Each structure stands twice: as C-alpha cells, then as structure tokens.
Amino acid sequence: MEIKAEIIHNDSMAKGYFKLGLACAVPEVRPGQFVMLRVSDGLDPLLRRPFGIYRTLGQTRGRTLGTRGSSSKSKGIEVLYRVVGKGTAILSGKRPGETLGVLGPLGNGFPDRAEGSNPVLVAGGMGIAPLYLLARRLGEGTLLFGARSKAETFLLKDFRGLGLKIKTATEDGSAGIKGLVTGLLENELTPESIVYACGPVGMLKAAAAISGKAGARCLVSLERSMACGIGVCLGCAVRAKAHKEEKENRFYKMVCSDGPVFPGEEIDWDLL
Amino acid sequence: MGPVVKKTKAATEVTIAGLKFKNPVMTASGTFGYGAEFAPYMDLGRLGGIVVKGLSLYPRQGNPGPRIAETPCGMLNAIGLQNVGVDDFIERKLPLVRNAGTHIIANIFGETVEDYMEVARRLDGAEGVSALEVNISCPNVKKGGIVFGTDPQEAFKVVSAVRKSTSLPVITKLSPNVTDIKVMVRAAEDGGTDAVSLINTITGMVIDVERRRPVLATATGGLSGPAIRPIAVRMVWQAAQAASVPVIGMGGIMSARDALEFIIAGATAVQVGTASFIEPDAAVKVAEGLEEYLSKNETTVQDLIGSLRTA
Ligand SMILES: Cc1cc2nc3c(=O)[nH]c(=O)nc-3n(C[C@H](O)[C@H](O)[C@H](O)COP(=O)(O)OP(=O)(O)OC[C@H]3O[C@@H](n4cnc5c(N)ncnc54)[C@H](O)[C@@H]3O)c2cc1C
Ligand SMILES: Cc1cc2nc3c(=O)[nH]c(=O)nc-3n(C[C@H](O)[C@H](O)[C@H](O)COP(=O)(O)O)c2cc1C
Ligand code: FES
Numbered sequence: 001m002e003i004k005a006e007i008i009h010n011d012s013m014a015k016g017y018f019k020l021g022l023a024c025a026v027p028e029v030r031p032g033q034f035v036m037l038r039v040s041d042g043l044d045p046l047l048r049r050p051f052g053i054y055r056t057l058g059q060t061r062g063r064t065l066g067t068r069g070s071s072s073k074s075k076g077i078e079v080l081y082r083v084v085g086k087g088t089a090i091l092s093g094k095r096p097g098e099t100l101g102v103l104g105p106l107g108n109g110f111p112d113r114a115e116g117s118n119p120v121l122v123a124g125g126m127g128i129a130p131l132y133l134l135a136r137r138l139g140e141g142t143l144l145f146g147a148r149s150k151a152e153t154f155l156l157k158d159f160r161g162l163g164l165k166i167k168t169a170t171e172d173g174s175a176g177i178k179g180l181v182t183g184l185l186e187n188e189l190t191p192e193s194i195v196y197a198c199g200p201v202g203m204l205k206a207a208a209a210i211s212g213k214a215g216a217r218c219l220v221s222l223e224r225s226m227a228c229g230i231g232v233c234l235g236c237a238v239r240a241k242a243h244k245e246e247k248e249n250r251f252y253k254m255v256c257s258d259g260p261v262f263p264g265e266e267i268d269w270d271l272l
Numbered sequence: 273m274g275p276v277v278k279k280t281k282a283a284t285e286v287t288i289a290g291l292k293f294k295n296p297v298m299t300a301s302g303t304f305g306y307g308a309e310f311a312p313y314m315d316l317g318r319l320g321g322i323v324v325k326g327l328s329l330y331p332r333q334g335n336p337g338p339r340i341a342e343t344p345c346g347m348l349n350a351i352g353l354q355n356v357g358v359d360d361f362i363e364r365k366l367p368l369v370r371n372a373g374t375h376i377i378a379n380i381f382g383e384t385v386e387d388y389m390e391v392a393r394r395l396d397g398a399e400g401v402s403a404l405e406v407n408i409s410c411p412n413v414k415k416g417g418i419v420f421g422t423d424p425q426e427a428f429k430v431v432s433a434v435r436k437s438t439s440l441p442v443i444t445k446l447s448p449n450v451t452d453i454k455v456m457v458r459a460a461e462d463g464g465t466d467a468v469s470l471i472n473t474i475t476g477m478v479i480d481v482e483r484r485r486p487v488l489a490t491a492t493g494g495l496s497g498p499a500i501r502p503i504a505v506r507m508v509w510q511a512a513q514a515a516s517v518p519v520i521g522m523g524g525i526m527s528a529r530d531a532l533e534f535i536i537a538g539a540t541a542v543q544v545g546t547a548s549f550i551e552p553d554a555a556v557k558v559a560e561g562l563e564e565y566l567s568k569n570e571t572t573v574q575d576l577i578g579s580l581r582t583a
Contacts, residue, residue, distance in 0.1 A: 002313060002552060038550065043345040043498050043526070048550060103552070227340050227347060228549040232305035234351045235340035252333055252354065271336065 004099045008057070008076060010092070014154050017126075018092050020079045021057055024102055029053050031134035032221055032261045035077065035104030036229040039091045049087045050226050050256070051079040052130030052198075053105060055158075077102075080129040080155075106229050107260050110134050110196060110219060117194040117217075120144065121164070122185055122207050124199020128155050130221055130260075131198055139163040142188055146181025146203065150174035182206040191215035197264075201272065208264030218264035224255040231257025238262075239271040283572040284563055286320075286540050288518045289441035289466035291375060291402055293320040293541060296573050297531065297559040300522050300545030301326055301379035301405060301445070302351065303496075304555075306365035307372065313552035317373030318559060323543060324361070326379045326407050327395075329387050331357035341478050341487040346499030346524070347546060348476050350490040353381060353410070358391045362398045370400025379445070381407040384414050385433045392437040404440050406431060406465075409447040409472045421447035421472070424459035431463025443520065446470040446511070448500075453507050454514035461517060469520035469543065470511055471504045497546040498524040505533050512538020512578055526554065528561025538578040 008021035036048035058075030083092050094100065119141030121131050128145060135143060142165045145156055149172045156166060168176025169184050177184065185195070185207060193216040197207040204220040211218035224236040237252040240262070251268070253259065284295035298321035304310060307322045316322065334354025341348045356365065361378070369376055378395050382388040388406065395401050408421035408430055420426045431444050444460035446453065448471035460468050473494025478487045486492070504523025512519045521539030524546070525531050531542045547554035566572060 045342060046345055046497055046546075046550065047342050047347060101551075225338060225340055225342070227342075227349075227546075230309060230552065232309050233303065233340065233349070233549055234334060234354050235349060237334065237337045237339055237354075239336065 002101065002103045005076070005102045007094055007096050007098050007100060009096055010094050012092075013080070014151065016083045017155075018081055018083070019054075020081065020091070020094075021076055022079070022100060022102060023076045025075065026056065026077055026105055029056055029077070029105050029133065030109030031132075031137055032109030032130050033105040033107050034130070034229075034260060035079065035102050035106065036226070037079070037091070038101030038103075039087045039094075041101075045087045045090070047227050048101070048103060048229065049091075050106075050223075050229060051081055052221075054078045054080045054129045054132050055136070056133075077105075080126065082126045103229060107256060108258070110221075110261050118190060118192050120185065120188050120193050120195045120216075122146075122181055122195060122197040122199070122203070124181060124203040125152055126155075127197075127199030127203075127221070128159075129198075131196065132158060134196060135159055135162050135164055141165070142167065144169070144181050144184045144188065145176075146170075146184075146199065147175070148172065180206075182210060185210050186214075189214035189216050193217075195219065195264075197221070204264070205269045205272075208267065208269065211264060219261050220264050220267065221260045222255050222262060222267075223260070226256055229256045239268040240266050241268050283566040284559070286573055286577075288520070288540055289403065289443075291441060293375060295320040295559045295562065296535065296539075296541035297555050297562065298323055298375075298377070298520070298541060298543045299548060299555050300543035301407065302349075303545040303548050306356075306361065306369065307376065308365070308368035310548070310552055311372075314556045316369065318556045319374045320541060320559065321375035321377050321402070322369065322372070323377040323379050323405055324365070325355050326353050326381045327355055327358045327361050327391060328353065328381055328383075329358060329391050331355065331360065336489045338487060338489055339493075341493070343476070343478060343495065343497075344499060346495050346497030348478060348488060348493035348495055349473070350488045350493035352490070358394050362394065366398060366400055375402035376400055377403045377405050377443070379405040379407055380434075381410045382430075383410065384412065385430050388430050389433045389437040392434045392440075396438045396440060401440065403443055403466075404434065404438060405443040405445050405469060406434050407445045407472065409445070409449070419447065419449070421456065422450050424455050427456055427459040428463045431460050431465050435464035441466040443467040443469050445472055447472050448474050448503065448507055448523075453511050457511050457514045461515065465517060467518045467520060467540075468511060468515060469522065471500070471507050471523045474500055474503065496524070498526055498530075500524050501530060501533075505537050508534050508539050509537040509580070525558060528558050528565055531558050531562060532565060532576070535573060535576050536578070536580050538580070540577055
C-alpha cells in the first residue's frame with residue numbers, strides 16, 4: 001500500500017528522539033513490520049527511509065460497540081525515531097497537518113510464539129521500537145534493555161504495565177547494571193526460552209550466540225540500507241548460511257522481503 | 273504545416289522492431305524485479321513494457337553487502353547481477369506476467385559470448401517474451417575481464433552472436449562508460465541489433481571518511497537516478513544522431529517532463545528505473561503525464577521524437 005498520510009503528531013521525546021503519528025488506515029500489522037517513509041518530495045534525499053512500526057493508533061479495543069467489520073483496521077501508526085542524518089533531520093522538522101508518503105506495512109515481522117515458551121526480549125537503544133507491539137501481544141516474559149546511559153531509559157515508559165519484567169543495562173552504569181545487555185541475557189535463558197532481539201549488529205550477533213549455547217531459539221530483527229523495501233532492488237542483502245534443501249540455494253537474503261526478522265542461526269554473522 | 277493527427281492510432285503509440293507499444297514507457301531492468309512484484313501497486317497493463325532483471329545462464333548470488341549507497345539525487349549499486357537464472361525465470365516468473373497485457377522484455381547477460389548465445393536460445397521459444405535486451409556492460413571473463421560494452425569489437429561479437437541465436441527482436445543496452453557513444457551504436461548496428469537502449473549506470477564511488485573505506489563492499493558501483501539525467505540526455509541525443517535503428521532512452525527519469533527530454537532528443541521510447549524504488553507506480557505516472565502533455569499540445573509521440581530545435 002502506498003499512501004499520503006497526514007501527520008497527527010511529531011513530538012520530541014528527548015533530545016534527538018521523536019514520536020511520529022501518521023493518519024493512515026493500515027491493514028493488520030504484525031509486530032516487527034516496518035514502513036518506508038518519503039521524508040521529502042524533492043530529489044535529495046532521494047530514497048525512502050525504513051522505520052519499524054511502533055504501534056497502531058486508534059484501535060477500537062472494545063470501546064466501540066456494534067459492528068466489528070472494520071475492527072482490524074487502525075486509524076494510524078506511530079513510529080519512534082532518532083535523528084542520525086539528513087533524512088531523519090528533515091523528518092524531525094515536519095509539523096502536524098503536513099503529509100508524508102507511506103509505503104507499508106512491509107516485511108514479515110515476528111512469527112507467532114511457540115506454545116509454552118518463555119519469551120525474552122532484548123533491545124539495544126532505538127532497537128526497542130519494533131518490540132512494543134510484540135510485548136503487548138505477549139503480555140508476559142522479560143524485557144532486557146541495553147543503552148548507553150540513563151538518558152535513554154525514557155524509551156521504557158510505554159513498556160511498563162504490559163506484564164513483562166524489565167531489566168536494564170547501561171554502558172556507564174547510570175541505570176540498571178553496568179555493562180552490556182547481552183550480559184543480562186546469559187542469566188535469563190532456559191532451553192524453552194525464545195529470544196526476540198533488535199538493536200546494533202554486535203548485540204544481535206552476541207544474542208544469537210548466547211541463545212544458541214543455551215539451546216534457546218533466537219529471532220533477530222536486522223537493519224540494512226534500503227532503496228525499495230519490497231524485495232526488488234536486491235540492495236539490502238545479508239549473508240545467510242546456505243541451505244542444501246533450498247532449490248535456489250541462495251546465500252543472500254533480503255532484509256526487507258525475507259526479513260527483517262530472521263532466526264539467528266540462519267545468519268552468517270562472520271560474513272554479514 | 274503539421275500533419276493531421278490520425279484518430280485511429282493512439283497518440284502514445286510507438287513501434288520498435290515491428291513491435292507495437294501502446295505507450296513509450298517501460299520499466300528498466302533491475303528496478304522492477306520480474307514484474308509480478310509490482311502488481312499490487314498498479315495495473316501492469318498500463319505500461320508500454322516491462323524489462324525484467326538481467327538473466328544469466330545459471331542463477332547468480334550477487335555481491336556481498338553493502339550493495340547500495342545513496343548519493344546526492346541518486347544512488348550507487350553493486351548488486352552483482354543477482355538473478356534466478358534463465359530456466360527458473362521461464363518456469364516460474366514468466367507465467368506470472370505473460371498475460372499482464374504489456375510487452376515482457378528479457379534483459380540478458382553473460383560472462384562469455386557463448387553464455388549470451390545460450391541464454392538467448394533458451395528464451396527464443398518462451399511464450400510471452402516479446403524481445404531481448406542485451407546488457408553488454410559485463411566483463412568478458414575469457415578476455416581478461418574487458419567489458420563487452422566498452423570495446424566496439426567485443427560489442428559487435430556479442431550482438432551478432434545473440435542475433436544469430438534468436439528470432440526475437442534484439443535491443444542492445446549500451447554502457448555510458450565510453451568516450452564516444454556513436455562508435456558503440458555503430459558496432460551494435462553492425463552486429464544486427466534492432467534497437468539500442470541507453471544509458472546503463474555510470475561507474476561511481478563513495479567513501480566513508482570516518483573509516484576511510486569505500487561504502488560499497490565492491491568499492492565501486494553504478495550510479496543511477498536524477499543525478500545522471502543530463503549525461504543520459506546528452507548521450508541519447510548523440511546516439512540518436514548516429515543511429516539508424518530506434519533509440520530507447522533512460523537515466524534518472526522521474527516525471528513525464530523528464531521522459532519528454534529524451535523523446536525530443538531522439539528516443540522512440542523511454543525506461544523508468546530508480547524512480548520505481550521511490551514510487552512503485554512511477555512509470556505509470558510518467559505514461560499518464562505524457563498523455564496529458566500530448567493532448568494539451570495536440571501532438572503525438574511520433575511527432576515529438578527527435579524534434580529538438582537547435583537553430
Ligand atoms: C527495517 C528497519 C527498521 C528501522 N526502524 C527504525 C526505527 O524504528 N527507528 C529509527 O530511528 N530508525 C530505524 N531504522 C533505521 C533508520 O532507517 C535510519 O536511521 C535512517 O534511514 C537514517 O536516515 P538518515 O537520512 O537520517 O541518515 P543518513 O544520512 O542516511 O545516514 C546517517 C547515518 O545513519 C546510518 N544509517 C543509515 N541508514 C541506516 C539504517 N537503515 N540502519 C542503520 N543505520 C543507518 C548511516 O550509516 C550513517 O552513519 C530502521 C531501519 C531498518 C532497515
Ligand atoms: C539496483 C539496480 C539494478 C540494476 N540492474 C540492471 C540489470 O540487471 N541489467 C541492466 O541492464 N541494467 C540494470 N540496471 C540499470 C538500469 O536498468 C538503468 O539503466 C539505470 O539505472 C539508469 O536508469 P535510472 O536512472 O532511471 O535508474 C540496474 C539499476 C539499478 C539501480
Ligand atoms: S530494499 Fe530493495 S530489496 Fe530490500
């Protein structure tokens with residue numbers, strides 16, 4: 001789906017962090033899916049930018065009575081983003097009422113949880129954004145959050161009260177334990193655990209390795225520069241371990257259309 | 273003095289190598305997948321044609337990442353010609369689009385002249401393929417990696433070999449990475465091509481100054497998008513002056529006005545590439561904008577082709 005969506009809000013949450021609300025009726029969104037946003041109608045920046053869907057807005061959630069016909073549709077979506085470059089800087093200057101080109105929802109998102117598993121969510125900084133819908137759906141388990149310092153812990157606010165235990169690690173020790181979030185992961189795992197991870201590549205690689213050692217499944221959400229977001233430019237390739245049984249025997253997977261969520265053991269982390 | 277506009281023929285219709293195109297707007301190879309991926313975003317039948325991703329004799333895995341980098345008003349790519357291979361295309365991809373109501377053009381490439389011939393042969397009998405577009409911007413492994421499309425003799429060899437291997441119309445896709453495009457046009461014509469298309473991407477490079485490394489894993493890549501359009505228009509204009517076969521123009525087309533530049537410079541048809549990444553239905557919008565321009569100015573594409581005034 002490609003539409004022009006009106007901006008409902010574009011609020012600063014903390015220095016360099018924004019929450020963007022877009023008015024667009026989207027079909028059902030799976031946790032972990034993303035949208036491609038056109039931040040400018042001009043030619044520079046030329047390409048759309050990918051952002052995880054943080055949550056859907058205006059879902060009826062039992063408040064409206066009567067017809068259920070349109071209940072799976074929401075009135076909008078929300079995206080959390082951090083300003084890192086040209087595109088996100090332009091985005092941060094947009095005002096409510098302006099419109100933005102939205103393509104999505106895209107990608108496969110997180111698969112439904114296996115029965116009886118113990119979910120452990122691992123987030124590094126802004127990587128927490130695509131995990132909100134998942135946390136809300138799961139309603140139990142543990143969220144491990146890694147950040148540079150206490151300043152980023154405002155990202156946890158919406159996650160409180162969802163039914164997950166929250167543990168934090170910061171690099172400077174200003175909140176939670178001092179160290180990396182993957183340090184927390186080691187103590188959380190049982191072979192029944194299922195790990196959902198999103199964040200910097202180093203964190204994902206470590207999370208996949210730790211989970212593998214504990215015999216737990218690990219699903220990682222990857223990022224790559226994208227041009228199309230729909231699997232046609234073949235630009236967002238990541239190296240996967242070759243599968244003998246696959247006819248095409250592809251060892252590249254496209255983050256946008258095969259992912260962005262992959263089983264950690266499918267990724268060739270050394271050649272990524 | 274203009275001739276009376278024939279009411280029986282659509283103002284947008286053009287003919288290339290005996291093939292009628294309902295409008296002169298096609299999608300460019302490598303920017304439109306195998307076609308079916310775009311069906312959710314538009315009516316494919318609105319397109320003049322679809323040129324599919326470059327096909328090789330065997331499936332190709334492509335290059336390691338990063339494969340793309342954005343540049344001012346453009347992008348660099350080093351996909352490495354990843355594709356499913358010609359047999360899989362015929363078996364699994366072609367059936368999805370052969371009834372889409374538009375011409376399907378198979379873009380082909382190889383590492384040797386023999387590769388090109390074999391791919392052309394396999395596509396010859398494939399139901400639903402209207403023409404071949406021969407991408408000659410590939411290194412010849414048997415000739416120490418010299419790029420077919422930058423050496424007139426090599427270009428002649430590969431075009432004439434493909435010509436002998438197929439009964440389909442042959443379009444030769446030229447590389448812009450040459451000093452004199454007219455020489456390459458003549459080489460392709462001598463090889464028996466029915467049309468030429470240009471431009472393919474221009475070799476470029478971006479460097480990450482913090483890490484002092486190239487951004488692309490392969491160091492260099494191909495530049496596309498509006499950044500290359502003036503170069504493309506110039507080359508299409510030069511090619512059209514030298515060519516006796518139809519010219520298909522491309523390079524950075526984002527709108528109908530951009531497409532018109534190419535047509536006025538001498539292109540019989542155009543292809544839309546990178547724009548489809550940004551707006552999936554960009555090519556349809558270009559075709560619609562073209563129709564508007566034609567009716568507003570009461571003219572036809574045919575009358576506009578090469579209508580550039582230089583005096
Ligand atoms: C599937 C997916 C989901 C994402 N979800 C979110 C999200 O919810 N919130 C959010 O803030 N960001 C998210 N990102 C990252 C976001 O797309 C980039 O931060 C954004 O494209 C940067 O654009 P820019 O023009 O500001 O930066 P540029 O000027 O393009 O680049 C500035 C810096 O950011 C780096 N960068 C560029 N693109 C990416 C990328 N795709 N991933 C990581 N680093 C990048 C560049 O290497 C450079 O160092 C997601 C990326 C993907 C692939
Ligand atoms: C990601 C990408 C992949 C491409 N793959 C091919 C290809 O397989 N074969 C080919 O002949 N041209 C390929 N091209 C070149 C385009 O068909 C076109 O010639 C070029 O991009 C210029 O047009 P544009 O600026 O409108 O994109 C590719 C271009 C891009 C951006
Ligand atoms: S971004 Fe184009 S294939 Fe993934």
